[in-house]
Amino acid sequence: xxxxxGKAIAYIxxxxxxxxxxxQSKKEKEKIEEVMHEFKAGELMSGKNGINGKVTNRKQxxxxxxxxxxxxxxxxxxxxxx
Numbered sequence: 875x876x877x878x879x880g881k882a883i884a885y886i887x888x889x890x891x892x893x894x895x896x897x898q899s900k901k902e903k904e905k906i907e908e909v910m911h912e913f914k915a916g917e918l919m920s921g922k923n924g925i926n927g928k929v930t931n932r933k934q935x936x937x938x939x940x941x942x943x944x945x946x947x948x949x950x951x952x953x954x955x956x
């Protein structure tokens with residue numbers, strides 16, 4: 875919500891982000907926890923096969939964690955065709 879007070883603009887934050895966030899499965903949470911642990915230990919690598927070196931930015935580590943958690947869920951289950 876934005877309030878206009880003369881020339882000054884005041885922004886009032888609403889707590890919508892907690893209402894909009896998607897729920898994560900147990901496997902996703904475990905994967906995120908694992909990746910963030912790697913980051914804190916200084917073992918999280920950036921790029922394919924760690925070519926770009928260690929991740930030093932926390933936001934980048936979160937992005938990698940969410941991406942890897944998404945891969946855990948999206949991996950197709952193999953079905954035998956008869």
